[in-house]
Amino acid sequence: MTGLSFRLVQASLAALFALFPAAAFAQVGQPVQGQLGFQDSVTPIMDSIVSFHDHLLMWVITGIVLMVLVLLIIVILRFNQRTNPVPARFTHNTLIEVVWTVVPVLILIVIAIPSFGVLADQETVPDGERLYLGSAIFSGGNVEVPEPTLTIKATGYQWYWGYEYVDDGFDFVSVMLNDEQLATTKPDEPRLLAVDQEIVVPVNTTVRVLVTAADVLHAFAVPSFGIKVDAVPGRLNETWFNARKTGMYYGQCSELCGKDHAFMPIAVRVVEQDQYDAWLAAAETGDFTGANMLLAQAD
Incomplete structure (x- = not known):
């Protein structure tokens, strides 16, 4: 297996493992050897972090990894010396440059907005009445915490x-x-x-x-x-x-x-x-x- 092929296999395995963030290795209270995911959650704060990670962030990351992998494969197969002996002479593409600027910005916005609720949970001590929105963004309901x-x-x-x-x-x-x-x-x-x-x-x-x-x-x-x-x-x-x-x-x-x-x-x-x-x-x-x-x- 060539170095390039090995790296492609590594990327594919990484994308596969990314689909299983809550691995069976996780254990309450302490890390364990071979653990892939978070330690088990026992608080509302950690619930919101796990929900944010499992239901949004990991899928976004996985999509990015797969997209980059597909692009790499296309480049390898279509633009190698054998299939494309005469290289193109253009120096830039305005549409592509706009896309690769705007799309990451939109992705960051999608990630940022729900993360504000998660961060607010950690930074605001409960007063007995406040409903904690971070843990409810993906779990489907608000969580009320006593003061x-x-x-x-x-x-x-x-x-x-x-x-x-x-x-x-x-x-x-x-x-x-x-x-x-x-x-x-x-x-x-x-x-x-x-x-x-x-x-x-x-x-x-x-x-x-x-x-x-x-x-x-x-x-x-x-x-x-x-x-x-x-x-x-x-x-x-x-x-x-x-x-x-x-x-x-x-x-x-x-x-x-x-x-x-x-x-x-x-x-x-x-x-x-x-x-x-x-x-x-x-x-x-x-x-x-x-x-x-x-x-x-x-x-």
Whole structure:
């Protein structure tokens, strides 16, 4: 197989795989080896992102890939030296130049308009009445989200995260476990994502997250929640999530922040309301070891 033929096969396979964005490899809460699609969605924000991706963006991208592939094949077959020994001498075609300018602009407009609703979902904290249009664009109905009942401030440091439960008056730092700590304390959790103390929140609860940094730029991102927010020194950014399924969800700093950028993960444990109440009562006294033991016993 020639290099050109191999590239054509690669392009064809890429277009085929693009038709299956929600691959069976996807798993809630964390990435898995061989995964093709997003992590499973557990929030309204991520629902809107998945809908936008699966029902519009991927089809547009697939159409563009197939169109370019067809054009390449036509050029290869029709304008090679054997079938077209005398090349054309024209230098431009006004109609084609207009088309390849106007059509991409129209495609970008089609993509941009629904993306505004998706972006608005992420940037606007629910007030209990607002209907979130981003998740309804392709799913066929509006989604109403209750206003936040829990506020957590996340502060990025080189290279770990600090969390403050603003309404409850306590805070803690969250540091990635090294291999030895992971093997002895949390052997079932993923390497480079497990932390010594995760965020704990109740299920089906709207959580406001205030994000900042103490030194350099960081970014707070949890893929299953569909949130990614810059952490900027001296500035307080805001996002939110409402997780509908219990479990452990992982994220990472998503802004290059120094030599240990890859080693400041985010872990969020979503639990039932009664488990959260018990954990909160112990955490407010500073007894995080006892608080986490309560969760372990409940599991």
